[in-house]
Amino acid sequence: MKKLTPLLVVLLAFILLISTALPAYAGERQEENKSTKSIQPYKSMLTSTGGLIVEDLVTHTPLDLAGALVGSGITISNVSYKGADCSAGIFSGGKDIIGFDEGIILSCGDIANVVGPNMSDGISNGLDLPGDPDLTALIGEATNDATVLEFDFIPENDTISFQYVFASDEYNEYVYSFNDVFAFFVNGTNVAVLPGTTTPVSIDNVNGGNPFGENSTNPQYYRNNDPDDGGGQINTEMDGLTVVLSVQATVNPGVTNHIKLAIADAGDSSLDSVVFIKAGSLSDEPMKPGKLQFAKDYFKVKESMGTATVAVNRVDGSDGQVSVQYATSDGSALAGSDYTTTSGTLIFGDGQTSATISIPLIKDEIFETAENFFLTLSEPTGGATLGDPKVVDVIITEAPGLLISNTLSTSFIVKAKEAPPPPPPPPAQPTYTPPIYNLSEGDLIARWPGHIPLVNEAIKWLAKDSGITLQITDLAKWEKAKAQNLVPRIYTWNEKYQKWIALASYQTEPNRVKAINDGQYTGWMAIFAVRQPSFSDLSPTAWYEPVLNRANGMALLEGFPLNDQKPTDLLRLAKPTAFMSRSEFVAMATRSLGLVSKNDKSMYYILKDIQDVEAVLAAHFKDAATIPTWARNAVASAAESGLLTNVAGMEKSFDPTANITRIEAAVIISNVLDKIPGYQYKPADYTGIKDAHTIPFWAQNKVAAGVLVGDDKGNLNPNQQLNRAEAYTLFLRMIRTIGW
Amino acid sequence: MKKMRFVVLALIMVMLFSSYAMAVEAPGEDISNELSSQFTVEEPILIPLTLTWTLADSQETTVGTKTNFSVTALNNTNEDFYGVLYVVEILKDGSSALASDFTCQAVAEGEDPIPLGYDTEGDFFYYGPRYGFTFPGDPNTITTNFEVNFHNPGTYSVMVYAVQLPIAQ
Numbered sequence: 054m055k056k057l058t059p060l061l062v063v064l065l066a067f068i069l070l071i072s073t074a075l076p077a078y079a080g081e082r083q084e085e086n087k088s089t090k091s092i093q094p095y096k097s098m099l100t101s102t103g104g105l106i107v108e109d110l111v112t113h114t115p116l117d118l119a120g121a122l123v124g125s126g127i128t129i130s131n132v133s134y135k136g137a138d139c140s141a142g143i144f145s146g147g148k149d150i151i152g153f154d155e156g157i158i159l160s161c162g163d164i165a166n167v168v169g170p171n172m173s174d175g176i177s178n179g180l181d182l183p184g185d186p187d188l189t190a191l192i193g194e195a196t197n198d199a200t201v202l203e204f205d206f207i208p209e210n211d212t213i214s215f216q217y218v219f220a221s222d223e224y225n226e227y228v229y230s231f232n233d234v235f236a237f238f239v240n241g242t243n244v245a246v247l248p249g250t251t252t253p254v255s256i257d258n259v260n261g262g263n264p265f266g267e268n269s270t271n272p273q274y275y276r277n278n279d280p281d282d283g284g285g286q287i288n289t290e291m292d293g294l295t296v297v298l299s300v301q302a303t304v305n306p307g308v309t310n311h312i313k314l315a316i317a318d319a320g321d322s323s324l325d326s327v328v329f330i331k332a333g334s335l336s337d338e339p340m341k342p343g344k345l346q347f348a349k350d351y352f353k354v355k356e357s358m359g360t361a362t363v364a365v366n367r368v369d370g371s372d373g374q375v376s377v378q379y380a381t382s383d384g385s386a387l388a389g390s391d392y393t394t395t396s397g398t399l400i401f402g403d404g405q406t407s408a409t410i411s412i413p414l415i416k417d418e419i420f421e422t423a424e425n426f427f428l429t430l431s432e433p434t435g436g437a438t439l440g441d442p443k444v445v446d447v448i449i450t451e452a453p454g455l456l457i458s459n460t461l462s463t464s465f466i467v468k469a470k471e472a473p474p475p476p477p478p479p480p481a482q483p484t485y486t487p488p489i490y491n492l493s494e495g496d497l498i499a500r501w502p503g504h505i506p507l508v509n510e511a512i513k514w515l516a517k518d519s520g521i522t523l524q525i526t527d528l529a530k531w532e533k534a535k536a537q538n539l540v541p542r543i544y545t546w547n548e549k550y551q552k553w554i555a556l557a558s559y560q561t562e563p564n565r566v567k568a569i570n571d572g573q574y575t576g577w578m579a580i581f582a583v584r585q586p587s588f589s590d591l592s593p594t595a596w597y598e599p600v601l602n603r604a605n606g607m608a609l610l611e612g613f614p615l616n617d618q619k620p621t622d623l624l625r626l627a628k629p630t631a632f633m634s635r636s637e638f639v640a641m642a643t644r645s646l647g648l649v650s651k652n653d654k655s656m657y658y659i660l661k662d663i664q665d666v667e668a669v670l671a672a673h674f675k676d677a678a679t680i681p682t683w684a685r686n687a688v689a690s691a692a693e694s695g696l697l698t699n700v701a702g703m704e705k706s707f708d709p710t711a712n713i714t715r716i717e718a719a720v721i722i723s724n725v726l727d728k729i730p731g732y733q734y735k736p737a738d739y740t741g742i743k744d745a746h747t748i749p750f751w752a753q754n755k756v757a758a759g760v761l762v763g764d765d766k767g768n769l770n771p772n773q774q775l776n777r778a779e780a781y782t783l784f785l786r787m788i789r790t791i792g793w
Numbered sequence: 794m795k796k797m798r799f800v801v802l803a804l805i806m807v808m809l810f811s812s813y814a815m816a817v818e819a820p821g822e823d824i825s826n827e828l829s830s831q832f833t834v835e836e837p838i839l840i841p842l843t844l845t846w847t848l849a850d851s852q853e854t855t856v857g858t859k860t861n862f863s864v865t866a867l868n869n870t871n872e873d874f875y876g877v878l879y880v881v882e883i884l885k886d887g888s889s890a891l892a893s894d895f896t897c898q899a900v901a902e903g904e905d906p907i908p909l910g911y912d913t914e915g916d917f918f919y920y921g922p923r924y925g926f927t928f929p930g931d932p933n934t935i936t937t938n939f940e941v942n943f944h945n946p947g948t949y950s951v952m953v954y955a956v957q958l959p960i961a962q
Contacts (some may be wrong), residue, residue, distance in 0.1 A: 353916060355889065357882055357952060423915065450916045454925075454956035457874060458842035458866065461953040463850055467943040470856045 104288050105150055107164045109142035110134070118143065118157045119204045121750070122215070124336035124702075128207045130309075136200035137180050139163040147329060150288050151218045152297040152374040153403050156332040161198040161233060161318045162325030167220065169288035171280055176222050176290050179322040188317045191243060191253055192234045196317035203313035208337035209675075209706075214301045215334040216373045216403070217245070221326035223256050224293025225279045228263035232256045233326035235316035237300060244302040247271060248434060256319075256326070259295055273376070273398070273434060274298065291327065297374030297403065299340055299436050306337075331403075333750060338705070341370025345377045345399075345433050346440030348407070351425075354414065356451040361392070361412045363428055363447060367401050368440060375435030376400045379410055379428060386424035386449050391415055399430075401437075414449060423450045486511050487546040487553075487577050497544065497553040499583045500608040505534045507541055507580040517573040521556070523580050525564040534582030538623070542585075542606050543568035546577035549792045553579065555606025557599040569599040572789050586612050588627035597629050597778030604781045607788075609645060629778040632712040635703065636684035638780055642696070642721060643687040645784045646791070659728045659791075661694045669693050673704060680709045696724045699755045715779065716752045716771035719761035722783050726757045729791055743767045760786065841874065842928065842955050843867045856946055861900075864953060865936040868928050876925035876958035879937075881909055881918040884950040889916060895949070897941040906940070925958045 110118075115134035121143055123129055134141065142164050145155040150169070158164045162178035184196030215237075223231050234255045236243040245254050252258050254274075262269035265282035269275070278284040279292040287294070304310045312335075316328050348364035367375070380396035381388065388394040393413040401408055410428065430443045488496075489506040497504055507525045514521055523543055525531050534541070542558040543566050556568035566580050585605055591598055604610040612625035633641075646660045663669050669689040670677040680688050688707060691697055697704040700720045727734045736754040739745040742763045748771045760783065763769045775783075846864045854860055868874065881897065883890040898906040899920060909918040920937070928935065943949065 355882060355916060358884065358887075450914075454876070454878065454958040456954060457840060457877070457957045458844045458955035459840055461844050461846050461848075461864070463846075463848045463852070463951050465860070465941075465943060465949040465951065466851065466853045467946050467949060468853065468855045469946040 104146055105144055105168050106146050107142050107144045107158060107167060109140070109164055110138040113142060115141070115202060118202055121155075121157050121332050122330055122335045123206070124333040124338070127209075127213070127335055127337060130205045130207075132202075132204040134202050137163075137182060137198075139165065139178070140180065140198075140200040141202060143332075144329065148402075151220070151294065151329050153216065153218075153329075153331040153334075156330050156334070157202075158327055158329050159200045159202060159235070159314060159316045160325055160327040161200060161316050161322075162327075164327065166222075166325045167289050167291055167327055169290055171278055171285045171287070171290050171292065173222070173290060174226070174279070174281060174292065176325055178325060181322065184317045185315050187238060187313070188234050188236055188315055188319075191236055192232055192255060192319055194232065194319055196234065196319050197322040199315060199317040201313060201315040203311065203315075205309045205311050206335075207309055208304050208306055210337040210339075211303060211306045212301060212339055213239070213304050213335060213337050214299060214340040215336070216297050216299050216331040218295050218297055218329045219245075219254050219259070219326070220289065220291035220294035220329070221256055222290065222292050222324045223326060224291075225261055225263055225265040225277065225282050227256070227324065228260040229257055230263075231318070231320045231324065233317070233319050233324075235314075235326070235328045237302075238311075238313040238315070239302045239304060240310055240312075242302075244300045245298075247274065248298070248436065254295065254298065260293065273378070273432060291325075296376060296400070297331075297435060299342065299373045301340060301436070304337070340372045340436060342372050342375050342436035342438075343367040343370035343406075344438050344440030345375065345401070345430060345443075347428075347430070347442045347445040349445070350442055351446040351448055353448045353450060356391075356414055356416055356449050359414055359416065361414055361447050361449070363410045363412065363445065365399060365408050365410065365430065367406045367408075367437070371401070371404050371406050373403050373435050374400065375433060375437035377430050377434070377437065377439070378432040379430055381412060381447075382427045382429065384425040384427055384446070386426040386447075388426070389415075390417070391424055391449060392426055392447075412447065423448050425449065487551075487579075489553075489579050489581075492553070495552070497581060497583075498555065498607055499581075499585070501584045503537070503539075503584055505530050505537075505539060505582040507531050507534065507582055511546060511577040511579045513576070514578045515575055517570075517575055519570055519573075521568040521570050521574075521578060522561065523566055523568075523578060525566065525580055528564065531564070531582065537582075537584070539582035539584055540587070541566045541580050541582050544579050544581050545574045546579070547793060548576065553581065554793060555583075555603060557602040558606065559602075569602075571599060571603075572785075584623070586610075586623050586625045588612055588625055589615070590626050590628065595629065595778075597782065600778060600781050600785060601627050601629060603785060609641065609784065610781065627777070630776045632774040633718075633777050633780045634709065635707060635711050635713045635717070636681055636688065636709040638713045638718055638775070639691045639697075639721070640684045640687040641780065641784060642725065642787070643690055645788050646725065659694065659725060660690055660696075663689045663693055674707045676706055676708065680707060684709065691721075695728070696721055698724055699751055700724075701749065701751060712774040713780075714772050715761060715769075715775050716748060716756070718775045718780060718783055719756045719771075720752050722760050722787050723755060723757040725787055726760070726790055732790065737761065739763075739769060741767065742769045744769055744771070747771055841868060841870045841872065841930075842877075843869060844953065844955065846953070854943065856943055859940050859942045861938065861940050863936050863938045865934060866928065866955060868930045868933045868935075870930045870932065872930045874928040874930070874957055877921065877928045878925045878956050878958055879920040880954055880956055881920060882952040883918060885945070886947045890949060894945050894947075895941060895943045897939060900938050900940050928955075 116132045118141060119129050119132045140160045142158055144158045148154040166176045166178060180198040182198045185199035185201055188196045188199060219235060221233050223233050232255050236253060237245040243253055246252055247254060259271045259274045260269055261272050261275050261277050274295050276294050276296060278287040278294060316326060345365060345367055348366045352361060352363050354361040376398050379399055381394055386392055392415060395412045399408050399410060425446050425448045428445050428447055430439055433439055489511055507527050507530055509526050512523060521543060541560050542555050544553040544555050547554050556570060558566055558568045561567045591601060601610055612627050614622060614625055643660055666685055666689040670685060673692040692704060700717050726732055735758045737756045737758045844864060844866050847862045885894050892911060898908040900906045909920055911918050
């Protein structure tokens with residue numbers, strides 16, 4: 054034993070030495086098959102503070118990366134990764150740096166090296182890892198330190214697209230020497246090529262030349278950030294990067310396809326290169342980069358303004374970063390005497406639809422008639438095309454004649470007229486009592502007509518009590534109501550909509566009715582006997598009983614007939630724990646909004662009236678034909694009104710029979726709230742919620758405060774299916790917010 | 794022949810003197826760089842009318858409040874100017890102001906106010922008859938009172954100057 058102990062110490066020390074000396078190498082990882090719906094989102098883990106933030110595979114799994122990459126219409130499986138843990142991860146804070154905010158990053162070094170500012174001309178992390186044979190074949194020279202993420206995917210359509218930026222510290226001094234390379238192999242073919250070519254994107258194929266400014270290759274796609282060459286303003290360590298480039302590739306719809314994302318050093322293992330890929334951008338929806346065109350046929354500007362500002366619009370799509378070249382040319386106005394020759398590149402960021410070009414005008418003391426010069430757009434990138442007009446007349450005007458005086462100038466700062474003092478308050482109106490007799494149809498919200506008032510007059514209730522108990526005072530009518538199988542309910546008078554609306558109510562004593570006042574209603578109350586269903590499967594002690602009780606009173610809860618009974622029987626099933634399909638949820642949401650009178654234009658515009666339902670459905674949904682008849686109006690109206698925006702791709706592919714999840718429902722309700730006049734939309738703060746990281750990226754910050762709350766264990770369960778009781782809870786919150 | 798000898802002598806003397814002159818340099822060694830510049834002197838631009846007004850460089854007002862000011866033009870020459878027009882350029886927040894943004898008119902006691910005209914071709918406002926008025930010299934001063942009323946809030950830059958329209962008009 055004595056002999057063995059020193060040997061063990063030496064062995065342990067050796068193992069420790071070896072393990073710290075080697076890079077954190079993940080080797081090959083294989084993830085189990087998972088669909089997009091089970092992908093763990095990541096955004097909540099990162100907070101951007103103005104620069105790039107990265108997290109590598111010490112924190113995340115390859116499956117996280119693949120999941121972050123895919124967008125709508127794509128299902129993935131068989132995710133595998135080859136490379137070091139430090140060579141792949143996720144990033145955020147890239148919007149003003151690389152052109153999109155967040156996504157995944159692959160490096161042939163350490164992804165931490167992309168974080169700016171640019172302090173080093175040659176940041177490097179050699180990994181001593183092998184290259185990739187496909188990349189080697191692509192550029193015809195040896196590759197090293199390869200990082201490879203690959204997975205299978207099933208697209209719904211025959212085209213996929215995504216957006217990326219390649220960046221490297223090889224720029225500019227090693228252009229044409231070390232040709233670091235990356236590729237996106239879709240079913241074996243590299244699709245990361247320059248627009249309209251088969252040229253792979255690499256150091257040698259996109260650069261500003263070496264020395265910088267000389268002998269450049271495809272410089273229109275290149276952004277210099279090398280401090281030695283006047284760069285360094287872009288907040289990343291990388292010395293050069295491409296503009297946002299787009300990939301479009303043909304794939305086989307409905308079957309398994311394969312994608313391999315790979316990057317490697319070429320020639321040596323020094324100096325890092327990386328590729329950023331936009332989150333959620335791997336989609337089978339066709340990209341729409343749009344058309345670039347001038348906003349008007351001509352622009353008229355006064356010479357005295359000093360600058361001509363010309364607007365360029367991006368129409369018919371705004372996907373991805375695109376750019377266009379512009380240049381002036383002489384008309385009757387001459388460069389150098391009437392205006393300054395101007396040319397350059399106009400860049401539109403992802404989603405940006407307009408930009409302006411400024412051309413300095415030269416003011417002279419010579420008065421001339423109107424003159425013009427031309428401004429021309431050319432060489433659009435990023436998949437954008439040129440629209441019309443692509444050439445525009447810029448007309449310089451000035452007063453005619455010979456200047457014979459000095460020029461006076463001044464400025465007026467004109468403020469808005471101060472609001473007049475508020476008018477004196479109107480004289481107090483005599484208090485009124487809302488009617489309870491001879492109500493018009495619709496003045497009392499109930500499933501069926503035939504209500505009977507059970508009090509002699511409405512009762513004013515001023516306290517915000519959690520419970521309200523009222524006495525039936527018209528006993529004769531109560532007897533009559535009982536004979537008709539009517540049920541007593543407490544109603545509250547809604548002054549805004551001038552309607553009686555039910556509260557959750559219970560007959561507690563022979564002549565008393567109690568209401569659960571969760572909404573803290575005050576004001577006029579009354580008891581009415583109404584015909585309504587009752588539900589055999591509602592436990593009086595269940596948490597959701599008051600919710601469904603009130604929904605029943607508001608004619609929102611239809612229920613299901615018992616198996617052996619006629620549909621018209623009043624005893625039904627509520628099925629509170631059954632899941633709700635997307636069709637059912639949207640139909641109920643629109644029905645809840647329909648409580649508002651169409652005469653109330655200020656509110657009703659939340660839900661648009663649809664004239665041609667079929668046309669709307671066909672325009673929105675690929676699976677329009679599968680939407681059931683009873684839900685078609687509701688779904689069309691919801692889609693056209695924007696209620697399905699940002700809901701898991703629901704706006705384009707509705708999947709009507711799928712059960713709706715808690716987070717999908719919450720975003721729909723939040724979309725409604727966001728349209729309410731005067732509603733102060735505030736995203737829910739899920740700090741402290743244990744499973745906040747499982748909120749899908751499309752729902753980040755799209756849920757209004759108070760709509761979806763955590764359970765008593767501190768979990769939100771966003772991806773769980775929504776049951777009917779939970780759905781009605783959401784509906785009641787929503788209609789309370791719109792003034793009920 | 795005597796005459797010929799004299800010419801040869803004269804040529805030799807010229808060559809001697811000229812080579813001496815070329816050899817002359819500034820005394821001492823150069824110890825600084827050399828500065829050089831060029832002045833292009835042009836004729837002064839004569840502006841015959843001098844405008845002044847009663848407005849400050851900047852002022853604040855509110856929508857609907859009328860501001861009165863006067864513009865005085867001094868013709869300090871003996872010449873009469875024909876076809877004179879006051880041009881008024883107004884920008885609102887950096888762009889051309891619209892006619893709906895303001896009302897500006899010349900006012901004189903006992904006379905109907907005369908609003909500024911607008912030239913659609915040249916995109917400018919002006920004061921005066923369409924083809925200008927005659928400004929007599931010897932010397933002469935003309936003061937015109939204006940009233941301006943802004944209808945929309947914003948920052949308005951106002952420039953006023955006089956032009957002489959081409960005789961062809």
